[in-house]
Amino acid sequence: MTYTLVDLQTWPRSAQFRLFRTYQQPHYATTTRMNVTHLMQRKADGISPYRACLYAIGAGLHTVPELCMRFRGDTVVAHDMVTLSMTVPTDAGSFGYAYVPYVADFGAFEAQAAALIGKVAKGGVLQANSGERDDLAYLSCMPWLDYTAINNALPGPDDCIPRVTWGKFVERDGRWDMAMTLEVHHALVDGAQVGAYFAAVQAALDQL
Template identity: 50%
Template sequence: MSENATGPSTGQPTGQPTGQTTGHTAIDLDTWDRAQAYRWFRAYAKPHYAVTCRLDVTRLMRDRKPAGVSPFRASLWAIGAALSAVPDMRTRFRDDTVVRYDRVALSFTVARPGGGFGYAYQDWQADFAAFDRGVQATIATVRAGRDLSANTASDAVAYLSCLPWLDFTALDHATPGPEDCIPRVSWGRIVPEGDRYAMAVNVQVNHAVTDGEHLGSFYSALQEALDSA
């Protein structure tokens, strides 16, 4: 998956905004079933935690890649599908306000030919073919550019990065502080395991809005998406 390899995505999405309005629902802290946990972890100096799991990508490597499907772009799509499937991965807070977005965009890293990287910004679409075409166009634009124009207008986003050099077992991400609640997802080198293929996927979240149960749902949805991309 070296097509767009860089290190972990550590900051704000850069590149062109999607131009797509994102609806959201305000969460009432008086009736929210996890308001107590939210308030508890908001007081932490380091509320972030990360989990790494190995997922099966045999179908992607055996069937889809020979048919011309990019494992990198298919992984992007599958991660977007999993984020869309789990509401808690789309929950954000600002001061004392908590909202849940209807959808989030994907900010992912793109390697540039002469070295270094840029950030891309792409709306997720359920139609894989349409999403794939859009990602290819976005990658071409970012590769041709030079500047990193930070776009901090919205937190309706998730940060994604691929590390194809490493079959890692754990990963930590830089965050600007405890108020950051945007998920970060990284995936590593695809490796053979007997007659199967596996890929490490790391997710870092803020415990104020995302529990282990939610990550379990995310990984389940991600595996399902990888099997159907």
């Protein structure tokens, strides 16, 4: 893990950080609709919509510095890069977790993701993070459901790893969209950063 220590004396959000660190329920989830019309057009070229979404989420996370920040007690660190950890259905009928480092080049990312996810699907090992790493973002796809809101199971108020969920692709009058949710810890992330994340994900989806 490569990271820098955030100086709480000069960090503009230090007061908000200290405030929300005292909350018992400091997490909040925001759901919006993402336009995936361009992505569905690119599907005809052989692009995997699932791995394309993984890539766009990674691009969004790395566009917003606060989404790569984690606190450790009363200190805050800023990671240079976070690894995407997603749930993967296994051949045995359960699920495991894959760990895919983000790569800015889409072709390299897609090849890497396909290999790592395929290995977990065949292996059937859970590989859950037991707390030894915080340079992660947790991802989960719900392709069976066009949902309107969702939140995640969280171990407690000290968990500050962002969660991203996305749902079923839905066609309406020639336009395709899907629900996407970002769940964050308010000690690190405000609404402005959430908005910037969704804008960056949309831009990445449109540029594939």
